[in-house]
Amino acid sequence: MQDSHAAAAHHPAFQHHFETMEQQREASTLGMWLFLITEILFFGGMFTVYLVYRNWYFASFAAGSLTLDLTLGAFNTVVLIGSSLTMALAVHSAETGQRNLLVAFLLLTILLGATFLGVKAVEYSHKFEEHHVPGPSFRFGSEELRHFHEEATALRSTQIHGVELGEVQLFFSLYFAMTGMHALHMVIGIGVLSVLAWKSRRGVYSPEYFAPVEYAGLYWHFVDIVWIFLFPLLYLITRHVGVHP
Amino acid sequence: MSTAVATAPESIHRRRHYLNADYGIRSWLFTTDHKRIALLYLFSITFFFALGGLFAVLIRLELLTPAGDLMTSDTYNKVFTMHGIMMVFFFLIPSVPATLGNFLIPMMIGARDLAFPKLNLASWYLFMAGGVFALYSVVTGGIDTGWTFYTPFSTTYSNTKVIPAALGILIAGFSSIFTGLNFIVTVHRMRAPGLTWFRLPLFVWANYAASLIMVLGTPVLAITIILVFLERAFHIGIFDPRLGGDPILFQHLFWFYSHPAVYIMILPSMGVMSELISAFSRKRVFGYSFVAFSSVAIAVFGFLVWGHHMFVSGQSVYAAMVFSILSYLVAIPSAVKVFNWTATLYKGSVSYQTPMLYAFGFLGLFTIGGLTGLFLAALGVDVHVTDTYFVVAHFHYIMVGGVIMGYLGGLHFWWPKITGRLYPEGWAKLSALVVFLGFNLTFFPQFVLGYLGMPRRYHAYPEEFQVLNVMSSAGASILGVGYLLPLFYLLWSMRYGPEAGPNPFDARGLEWQTASPPPTHNFEQVPIVQEEAYAYHAAQEVPVAG
Numbered sequence: 001m002q003d004s005h006a007a008a009a010h011h012p013a014f015q016h017h018f019e020t021m022e023q024q025r026e027a028s029t030l031g032m033w034l035f036l037i038t039e040i041l042f043f044g045g046m047f048t049v050y051l052v053y054r055n056w057y058f059a060s061f062a063a064g065s066l067t068l069d070l071t072l073g074a075f076n077t078v079v080l081i082g083s084s085l086t087m088a089l090a091v092h093s094a095e096t097g098q099r100n101l102l103v104a105f106l107l108l109t110i111l112l113g114a115t116f117l118g119v120k121a122v123e124y125s126h127k128f129e130e131h132h133v134p135g136p137s138f139r140f141g142s143e144e145l146r147h148f149h150e151e152a153t154a155l156r157s158t159q160i161h162g163v164e165l166g167e168v169q170l171f172f173s174l175y176f177a178m179t180g181m182h183a184l185h186m187v188i189g190i191g192v193l194s195v196l197a198w199k200s201r202r203g204v205y206s207p208e209y210f211a212p213v214e215y216a217g218l219y220w221h222f223v224d225i226v227w228i229f230l231f232p233l234l235y236l237i238t239r240h241v242g243v244h245p
Numbered sequence: 246m247s248t249a250v251a252t253a254p255e256s257i258h259r260r261r262h263y264l265n266a267d268y269g270i271r272s273w274l275f276t277t278d279h280k281r282i283a284l285l286y287l288f289s290i291t292f293f294f295a296l297g298g299l300f301a302v303l304i305r306l307e308l309l310t311p312a313g314d315l316m317t318s319d320t321y322n323k324v325f326t327m328h329g330i331m332m333v334f335f336f337l338i339p340s341v342p343a344t345l346g347n348f349l350i351p352m353m354i355g356a357r358d359l360a361f362p363k364l365n366l367a368s369w370y371l372f373m374a375g376g377v378f379a380l381y382s383v384v385t386g387g388i389d390t391g392w393t394f395y396t397p398f399s400t401t402y403s404n405t406k407v408i409p410a411a412l413g414i415l416i417a418g419f420s421s422i423f424t425g426l427n428f429i430v431t432v433h434r435m436r437a438p439g440l441t442w443f444r445l446p447l448f449v450w451a452n453y454a455a456s457l458i459m460v461l462g463t464p465v466l467a468i469t470i471i472l473v474f475l476e477r478a479f480h481i482g483i484f485d486p487r488l489g490g491d492p493i494l495f496q497h498l499f500w501f502y503s504h505p506a507v508y509i510m511i512l513p514s515m516g517v518m519s520e521l522i523s524a525f526s527r528k529r530v531f532g533y534s535f536v537a538f539s540s541v542a543i544a545v546f547g548f549l550v551w552g553h554h555m556f557v558s559g560q561s562v563y564a565a566m567v568f569s570i571l572s573y574l575v576a577i578p579s580a581v582k583v584f585n586w587t588a589t590l591y592k593g594s595v596s597y598q599t600p601m602l603y604a605f606g607f608l609g610l611f612t613i614g615g616l617t618g619l620f621l622a623a624l625g626v627d628v629h630v631t632d633t634y635f636v637v638a639h640f641h642y643i644m645v646g647g648v649i650m651g652y653l654g655g656l657h658f659w660w661p662k663i664t665g666r667l668y669p670e671g672w673a674k675l676s677a678l679v680v681f682l683g684f685n686l687t688f689f690p691q692f693v694l695g696y697l698g699m700p701r702r703y704h705a706y707p708e709e710f711q712v713l714n715v716m717s718s719a720g721a722s723i724l725g726v727g728y729l730l731p732l733f734y735l736l737w738s739m740r741y742g743p744e745a746g747p748n749p750f751d752a753r754g755l756e757w758q759t760a761s762p763p764p765t766h767n768f769e770q771v772p773i774v775q776e777e778a779y780a781y782h783a784a785q786e787v788p789v790a791g
Contacts, residue, residue, distance in 0.1 A: 027435065
C-alpha cells in the first residue's frame with residue numbers, strides 16, 4: 001500500500017492524498033458523472049416549466065415555434081453532432097498518445113462550437129429585428145398569426161384558436177432562457193477546450209494521464225445532448241399541430 | 246478497530262499537527278486541508294448564526310407587545326426575511342456537514358483528505374461570496390419577500406433588494422452542491438482497506454444521504470432562482486400570471502428543493518446522534534443497518550412530499566391527498582431512528598456527559614417536532630393551522646431544535662479532537678440544560694398561539710395573545726444565554742483547557758485512533774479495519790444487579 005503510493009508519486013499529476021493513480025482516476029471519474037447529474041437536474045427545472053406550459057398553452061406555443069428558423073436550427077444540430085464526433089476523436093487521440101491529432105481535433109471542436117454560437121447569434125438578432133424578444137416592445141402581429149393559421153389549416157388541425165399574446169411571449173421567454181443557458185454552457189466548454197488545446201500542445205497529456213480531456217469530452221457530449229432535446233421541443237413542435245384531435 | 250496504534254500522549258506544543266503545521270493568514274486562506282477548511286466554516290457559520298440570531302432578537306422584541314410599536318411593518322418584513330435567509334441558507338443547511346462533516350468524514354473512513362481538496366476550498370469561498378451578496382442586500386435596504394421568495398411578489402411587486410439576496414443563495418447553493426459531491430466521491434472511493442459499507446460509522450451514512458439530497462435538489466433551486474432573476478430583471482413572464490405564467494409552478498419548483506433541504510439539515514444531526522448515543526451508552530447502535538437505510542429512505546421520501554407546502558395554495562385536491570399520504574410515510578424511517586436510539590440506550594451503561602445531554606435534548610425536541618409534523622401532514626388539520634405560529638413552532642422544533650442539538654452535541658464530543666483540549670464539564674452541562682429549557686420556553690407557547698389562530702409574519706396581534714408571546718420572548722433570551730455560554734468556555738478551553746489525549750471519551754471510531762489534534766494527513770499510517778463499527782466490548786458494560 002505504502003509502496004504503491006510511493007510508486008505512483010513520481011507522476012506529476014498524482015495528488016498526495018490518494019493511494020494509487022488508479023484510485024485518483026476512479027474518484028475524479030465518479031465526481032465528473034455526479035457533476036453531470038447535477039447539470040441534468042439544473043436543466044430539468046427548465047424542462048419541467050416548458051412541459052407544463054406547452055401542455056396548457058399548446059396553440060400559442062405552436063404559433064411561437066413556427067417563427068423559429070427550422071433550417072438554421074437543423075444546421076446547428078448537425079454542427080453540434082459533428083463537434084461531438086471530433087471531441088470523441090480528440091479523446092481517442094489522447095488515449096493513444098497522438099499529440100498532434102489531439103490538438104487538431106480539439107481545435108476543430110472549438111471551431112464547430114464557435115460556428116454553433118455564431119449561427120445562434122444570427123438567430124437571436126432575427127428575433128430582435130422581429131420584436132419577438134419578451135418585454136415592453138414585444139410584438140406578435142397578424143402576419144405571424146396568419147402564417148400559423150395557414151399551416152394549421154393545411155395540417156387539418158382544429159387547434160388554430162386560442163393564441164394569446166401573453167402565452168406566446170411565455171414561449172419566447174422559455175426559448176431565450178433555455179437556449180441562452182445552453183449557449184452559456186457552450187461558451188464555458190469552449191473556454192475549457194482552449195485551455196486543454198494549449199496544454200496538449202505542451203505535451204501535458206499522455207496515455208497514462210489524459211483524464212481532463214476525457215472529462216471535458218463528457219461535458220461536451222452532455223451539452224450536445226441538451227441541444228438534442230431542445231431542438232425538437234422548440235423548433236419541431238408545430239409538426240404536432242395536426243395530430244391533436 | 247484497526248492495527249494503527251495511537252501515538253503516545255505528547256504535549257500539543259511539541260508535536261506537529263494540522264494547527265501548527267503552518268502559520269499566518271495565508272496558510273489558512275489557501276489551505277486545502279479538510280480540517281482547516283472545517284474550521285474556516287466553523288468561524289463563518291458562527292458569524293452568520295449570530296447575525297440570524299440578532300434578527301430573531303428583533304422579532305421577539307417586536308412581539309413582546311401587541312401593538313406594532315418597535316418597527317414599521319415594512320421593517321418587520323425585512324427583519325424576519327433576513328432571519329430566515331441567514332438561518333436557513335447560511336446556518337442550518339451548512340452547519341453540521343460543512344464543519345463536523347468536513348472535519349470528520351475523511352478521518353472516519355481512514356483517508357488522508359477529501360477526494361477533491363481544492364474543490365472543498367472553493368466551496369468555502371463560494372459560501373462566503375454568497376454570504377457577502379446576502380449581506381449586501383441587508384445593508385442596502387433589505388428584502389421583504391420572506392425566505393421563500395414567493396412569486397409574483399418577489400419578481401414584480403416587491404420594491405426591495407431581491408436580486409442580490411437571490412444571487413447570494415444561488416452562489417451558496419453551488420457551495421452546497423460541491424460539498425455534497427465531494428462527500429459522495431470520498432465515501433465511495435477513499436475508504437480504508439477493510440472498511441466496508443456496513444462498517445461505516447452512521448455519521449458517514451447520514452452525511453452520505455444528505456449529500457445525495459444536496460446534489461439532486463440544489464440544482465433545481467438554482468434554476469428556479471435564475472428564473473426569478475430573469476423575470477425580475479427582464480420582465481419575462483414565467484411566474485407572473487399577467488404574462489401567462491403561473492406562481493404555483495414556482496412553489497412546486499421551490500419546495501422540490503426546499504422540503505428535501507429540511508433533511509439536508511436534520512440528517513447530519515441524526516448521524517451525530519448515532520455516534521453520541523452509541524459512545525455514551527457503550528453499545529453498538531441497535532439495528533445498525535436499519536438506522537443506515539433509514540437515512541437513505543428519508544432522503545428518497547424527502548423528494549416526494551413537497552406538495553404538502555401547498556395544501557391551501559390551489560393545487561388539486563387529489564394531488565394534495567397523495568402528498569398527504571406520502572408525507573405520513575416520512576414518519577416511518579424517522580421513527581425507526583428514534584426507536585433504535587432508545588433501544589440502544591436500553592441496558593447500556595449510560596454516562597451523562599455533556600454531548601449525551603445534548604443527545605437527550607435532541608430526542609425530546611425531535612419527537613415533539615416530528616409528532617406535530619403528523620398534524621401538518623393531515624389535510625384537514627393543516628388547513629386550520631396553515632401560516633399560523635403552529636407551523637413556525639413545528640419547523641423550529643425539527644430544523645432548529647434538531648440541528649442545534651446535533652451541532653452543539655457534536656461540537657462538544659469532537660472538540661477535544663479538533664483542538665486537543667478538554668472543555669470545562671460543569672459549564673458545558675449547564676449550557677446543555679439552558680439551551681433545552683430556553684428552547685422549549687421559546688417555541689412551545691407558539692404551538693398554542695398557532696392553534697388559537699395567531700398568523701405568522703404579522704408585527705402586531707390581538708391582546709389576548711400577549712401572555713404566550715411574552716413567554717416566548719422570555720424563552721428566547723434564555724436560549725440566547727445558552728448559545729453564548731459555549732462560545733465563551735469553548736474559546737477559553739482552546740488556551741487553558743487540559744490536554745485531552747487521543748481518545749478522552751474512550752470511543753471507537755477511526756478518528757479517535759489518531760492524535761488530537763490530528764497531523765495534517767490524519768494518520769501516520771493508513772489504518773486497516775478489521776472490526777465492525779461501534780465495537781464496544783461486553784466487559785465495558787456495567788452488570789445490572791438482579
